[in-house]
Amino acid sequence: MIRSHRLFSVLLFATVAACGGDDGPATQPDAGPGNDASPGEDAGPIEDAAPDPDGPVQPVDCDHTEASDANNDTYTVAGTPEDAGTVTTSVTICGQVDSTHFDEKNQVVDVDAFTATVPEGPVYATLSGPGLETIEEVFIGVYGGPNLTTYVGDAVYEDGYAMFFLPSLPAGTYEFAVFTASGAALTASIPYKMRIHHDTRCPKITADADHTEGADDGANDVFVVDWAAEPFNSPTPNEADAAEATNLTIGHGEAKRISGTLAETPVAGEYKDVDTFAFTTGPDVNELQIRLNWADMNDLDWLLFDENGEFVSYGSAIPQEGEDEYAPVRVQPNTTYWVWAGLYDGYTGPTPYDLSICGTQFEH
Numbered sequence: 001m002i003r004s005h006r007l008f009s010v011l012l013f014a015t016v017a018a019c020g021g022d023d024g025p026a027t028q029p030d031a032g033p034g035n036d037a038s039p040g041e042d043a044g045p046i047e048d049a050a051p052d053p054d055g056p057v058q059p060v061d062c063d064h065t066e067a068s069d070a071n072n073d074t075y076t077v078a079g080t081p082e083d084a085g086t087v088t089t090s091v092t093i094c095g096q097v098d099s100t101h102f103d104e105k106n107q108v109v110d111v112d113a114f115t116a117t118v119p120e121g122p123v124y125a126t127l128s129g130p131g132l133e134t135i136e137e138v139f140i141g142v143y144g145g146p147n148l149t150t151y152v153g154d155a156v157y158e159d160g161y162a163m164f165f166l167p168s169l170p171a172g173t174y175e176f177a178v179f180t181a182s183g184a185a186l187t188a189s190i191p192y193k194m195r196i197h198h199d200t201r202c203p204k205i206t207a208d209a210d211h212t213e214g215a216d217d218g219a220n221d222v223f224v225v226d227w228a229a230e231p232f233n234s235p236t237p238n239e240a241d242a243a244e245a246t247n248l249t250i251g252h253g254e255a256k257r258i259s260g261t262l263a264e265t266p267v268a269g270e271y272k273d274v275d276t277f278a279f280t281t282g283p284d285v286n287e288l289q290i291r292l293n294w295a296d297m298n299d300l301d302w303l304l305f306d307e308n309g310e311f312v313s314y315g316s317a318i319p320q321e322g323e324d325e326y327a328p329v330r331v332q333p334n335t336t337y338w339v340w341a342g343l344y345d346g347y348t349g350p351t352p353y354d355l356s357i358c359g360t361q362f363e364h
Contacts, residue, residue, distance in 0.1 A: 066095030081113035102185035129192030202289035202358035213260035226269035251282030
């Protein structure tokens, strides 16, 4: 039985059971609603996998190369995931979406499952491969639990890669599966790489701030955030509110620090004082890593918006009191963004904080 949440959206004619799900890991900002991710279904008995008779030669930049493409589908058949080893810093898996595995009934092109043992903490996994964009649906599915049947999350392929991230995955062994689905078989196989990282990028910047908040008079609030409302963010009543200009451009390999203080102010929405800062991505940046740090036991959150006020992403899903809240974010180059920081209701300011923002360019 297919236990993927995302495949259900494309298996229109399938007779297998599946659970519905969202476009990414079922997480919410720490001050918002909790995680309601459903457990995956059991794939049934597991059979021993036999290696492909003519397995691929392992490239020099791959820690594990797919060896059992005929038998590592644990979703539409009772296959066995391949063991890709232990993630200390990162593990790179090289495989291919096979053109001969098309399941017309279920509209599945190919499914490749791998296990990896990860340390506790933030886990970041990517999937990329020129040609994957020609397949109707491509994504990473992640499962854990005693039998690797508990749904953890997923990440869809878009703009050149799929990016899965969880800030607090417990240490252990997980299944990372490459799912591909389409209404027709491929005409040729497509190689890919999946990299699984222990994400320690963009550490807290301790050098002098590149921008320090100006007069904190509420003029940079911009949004009232209330997680129970629809939409959750609305403009502040003051039409003169605007994101504070930092005049910062963050390029590939660059890291910038923004410092500010969240004051003890009346609650608006679900937050007391909030601050919003504008910055621009460089021409070679398609991903940011954003880390919010503070020293006391208050609960702070960060969110990212584009310059039109459209929500882009948010920080950790962990109820957080003290020190950092971190997440990577997809962005566009040469684009202005607004980073928003807020002091959650129930906590007392003033709270000094730092935002460390790092720019990178994802490359296959």
